Amino acid sequence: MTAPTTLYDKIWDAHVAHEAEDGTCLLYIDRHLVHEVTSPQAFEGLRMAGRKVRAPEKTIAVPDHNVPTTLDRSKGIENEESRIQVEALDKNAADFGIHYYPVSDVRQGIVHIVGPEQGWTLPGMTVVCGDSHTATHGAFGALAHGIGTSEVEHVLATQTLIQKKSKNMKVEITGKLSPGVTAKDITLSVIGKTGTAGGTGYVIEYTGKAIRDLSMEGRMTVCNMAIEGGARAGLIAPDEKTFEYCKGRPHAPKGAAWETAVAYWKTLFSDGDAFFDKVVTIRGEDIAPVVTWGTSPEDVLPITANVPSPNDFDGGKVDAASRSLDYMGLTVGTPLSDIVIDTVFIGSCTNGRIEDLRAAAAILKGKKVKDGMRAMVVPGSGLVRAQAEQEGLADIFKDAGFEWRLAGCSMCLAMNPDQLQPGERCAATSNRNFEGRQGRGGRTHLMSPAMAAAAAVTGKLTDVREMM
Amino acid sequence: MDKFEKLSGIAAPMPLINIDTDMIIPKVFLKTIKRSGLGVNLFDEMRYDRNGAENPDFVLNKPQYRSAEIIVAGDNFGCGSSREHAPWAIKDFGIRCVISTSFADIFYNNCFKNGILPIVLPKDQVRAVMTDAEKGANARIEVDLEAQTVTSSDGDVFHFEIDAFKKHCLLNGLDDISLSLEKSSSIESYEAKIAAERPWV
Numbered sequence: 221m222t223a224p225t226t227l228y229d230k231i232w233d234a235h236v237a238h239e240a241e242d243g244t245c246l247l248y249i250d251r252h253l254v255h256e257v258t259s260p261q262a263f264e265g266l267r268m269a270g271r272k273v274r275a276p277e278k279t280i281a282v283p284d285h286n287v288p289t290t291l292d293r294s295k296g297i298e299n300e301e302s303r304i305q306v307e308a309l310d311k312n313a314a315d316f317g318i319h320y321y322p323v324s325d326v327r328q329g330i331v332h333i334v335g336p337e338q339g340w341t342l343p344g345m346t347v348v349c350g351d352s353h354t355a356t357h358g359a360f361g362a363l364a365h366g367i368g369t370s371e372v373e374h375v376l377a378t379q380t381l382i383q384k385k386s387k388n389m390k391v392e393i394t395g396k397l398s399p400g401v402t403a404k405d406i407t408l409s410v411i412g413k414t415g416t417a418g419g420t421g422y423v424i425e426y427t428g429k430a431i432r433d434l435s436m437e438g439r440m441t442v443c444n445m446a447i448e449g450g451a452r453a454g455l456i457a458p459d460e461k462t463f464e465y466c467k468g469r470p471h472a473p474k475g476a477a478w479e480t481a482v483a484y485w486k487t488l489f490s491d492g493d494a495f496f497d498k499v500v501t502i503r504g505e506d507i508a509p510v511v512t513w514g515t516s517p518e519d520v521l522p523i524t525a526n527v528p529s530p531n532d533f534d535g536g537k538v539d540a541a542s543r544s545l546d547y548m549g550l551t552v553g554t555p556l557s558d559i560v561i562d563t564v565f566i567g568s569c570t571n572g573r574i575e576d577l578r579a580a581a582a583i584l585k586g587k588k589v590k591d592g593m594r595a596m597v598v599p600g601s602g603l604v605r606a607q608a609e610q611e612g613l614a615d616i617f618k619d620a621g622f623e624w625r626l627a628g629c630s631m632c633l634a635m636n637p638d639q640l641q642p643g644e645r646c647a648a649t650s651n652r653n654f655e656g657r658q659g660r661g662g663r664t665h666l667m668s669p670a671m672a673a674a675a676a677v678t679g680k681l682t683d684v685r686e687m688m
Numbered sequence: 689m690d691k692f693e694k695l696s697g698i699a700a701p702m703p704l705i706n707i708d709t710d711m712i713i714p715k716v717f718l719k720t721i722k723r724s725g726l727g728v729n730l731f732d733e734m735r736y737d738r739n740g741a742e743n744p745d746f747v748l749n750k751p752q753y754r755s756a757e758i759i760v761a762g763d764n765f766g767c768g769s770s771r772e773h774a775p776w777a778i779k780d781f782g783i784r785c786v787i788s789t790s791f792a793d794i795f796y797n798n799c800f801k802n803g804i805l806p807i808v809l810p811k812d813q814v815r816a817v818m819t820d821a822e823k824g825a826n827a828r829i830e831v832d833l834e835a836q837t838v839t840s841s842d843g844d845v846f847h848f849e850i851d852a853f854k855k856h857c858l859l860n861g862l863d864d865i866s867l868s869l870e871k872s873s874s875i876e877s878y879e880a881k882i883a884a885e886r887p888w889v
């Protein structure tokens with residue numbers, strides 16, 4: 221009898237192309253996603269060494285970080301450096317013969333939304349990208365993680381990655397979520413509990429009824445932020461919902477190949493008695509709608525709480541919390557729901573999918589954003605945008621006073637012109653609240669799309685349950 | 689890749705925890721298509737004010753730390769994005785070694801590709817090295833990769849762990865793409881196997 225194994229063990233074992241005596245492996249990569257910011261130096265390295273892309277048919281590129289999301293793209297990209305970076309990707313994709321979704325293509329969008337949408341991401345695969353939020357693809361039961369530019373070059377040249385195996389960690393969310401609580405609240409609450417380094421050295425598998433009950437969109441939101449918890453990757457075992465999502469996507473298998481694939485995918489789960497090095501369990505009922513108050517994604521509290529005091533913490537966190545509060549301009553003891561905001565950003569690879577837009581629109585329907593509020597929706601891909609228009613969501617946003625943008629990363633990291641000014645305070649559905657993340661001096665509170673929509677209406681951080 | 693063998697240098701103390709990649713190199717500098725030239729913007733938002741003037745309180749702006757070659761930092765250094773611009777900026781500034789209690793995974797890997805040695809030590813030892821670093825130019829800290837030791841200016845020796853393969857590559861400045869390409873036949877046979885077993889991949 222073989223020893224019981226985890227889902228991670230199984231995917232790992234199926235991808236070892238070479239193992240050295242010390243356990244260093246060449247892990248074979250099934251899908252390599254590429255964007256414009258972390259790839260130019262890698263392609264340049266290939267050129268200089270006279271190397272080719274080993275498996276161009278497994279390599280997909282799309283520009284997302286730098287692209288303008290304002291409505292007229294025919295004018296091109298104004299910022300010269302951004303334009304050069306996108307043009308470099310245009311050229312690299314053409315020169316090396318990889319699949320490409322240029323800015324002009326309706327399928328263009330954030331790489332982590334485009335991959336699953338086009339059926340590139342499938343269960344049991346290894347997926348890498350020069351981007352930490354590659355963890356998103358773990359929602360399909362794919363081993364997916366971010367890599368640096370040197371590793372991008374390594375994968376382009378060899379279709380493998382030099383890796384040592386991580387440890388197994390299980391995060392179980394039992395029971396049911398209460399109304400108003402979403403996948404974003406799960407993933408933020410987990411980081412709030414384990415800290416931003418709690419997952420370092422591990423691959424996390426998310427299990428439990430509350431996870432199984434999530435849609436594929438929700439599962440992607442949960443896995444997306446595995447990296448904020450320090451983990452190499454997040455995983456969720458594939459099930460009927462996964463297969464249903466993948467079926468019929470442009471690059472998913474068809475016909476007999478589909479049947480063979482599904483039969484294989486059904487073997488991808490952790491054995492009941494498999495060993496995990498670390499286990500965290502949270503009751504779904506105990507999760508509230510949460511927001512972040514500080515400048516680390518672990519600075520998470522229920523919306524009903526007050527701004528904490530640095531003295532509530534210990535160790536290095538005391539200084540870090542006091543620096544955060546200073547940066548965020550917050551006073552100890554203020555109810556979080558009294559914090560006034562001036563900007564709302566709905567989008568990103570965490571929450572830029574159709575379900576996220578539906579959740580926000582459900583709150584906004586028939587309402588207006590607070591006077592003076594700058595509010596924008598940036599769909600995760602051109603196809604999400606088109607679907608939202610078809611479903612009437614775009615009109616709800618526009619009627620409420622939101623800007624309805626084109627797809628891209630936008631104000632998630634503010635590399636394009638969508639930025640906060642110093643001191644501006646934003647309710648954001650993205651994944652990072654680091655100092656300066658959304659623009660130098662800008663202040664970010666992370667939350668779910670429904671919570672961000674509620675904040676847009678009241679002009680303050682708001683408990684969405686009061687508006688349901 | 690650049691080698692790393694030994695280093696004896698000034699260490700800049702940065703006791704803050706969770707120093708993230710946005711702090712190390714803000715995104716406005718990610719638009720480059722080169723690897724070089726990022727050193728002037730290392731820790732940009734902490735190092736300069738809005739008008740580009742130096743913030744005299746920031747450690748790397750203090751005269752005694754301007755030529756620091758080591759950073760001693762709080763827990764979880766390098767968390768955040770996968771941007772290799774972070775180690776590129778660190779290296780370009782002249783830092784060759786970072787010492788902390790823990791590093792974020794991707795950042796840690798990225799260091800090795802750029803001839804930078806990230807060293808993990810237990811909390812009390814990082815505190816000891818930090819105290820040493822606070823002495824500025826009066827304290828040179830020695831790092832020896834072969835021996836896997838950090839030696840404080842007072843002669844205290846701390847041993848650190850490191851993966852044998854990573855150590856080997858760093859000591860010899862090996863290009864790991866060439867190393868992996870030497871295993872092409874393993875990659876080819878793996879590809880042949882999955883083409884049969886999982887043709888949809």
Ligand code: SF4
Nearest residue numbers: 353568569629632633
């Ligand atoms: S949306 Fe944000 S987190 Fe996601 S890939 Fe873009 S910049 Fe990174």
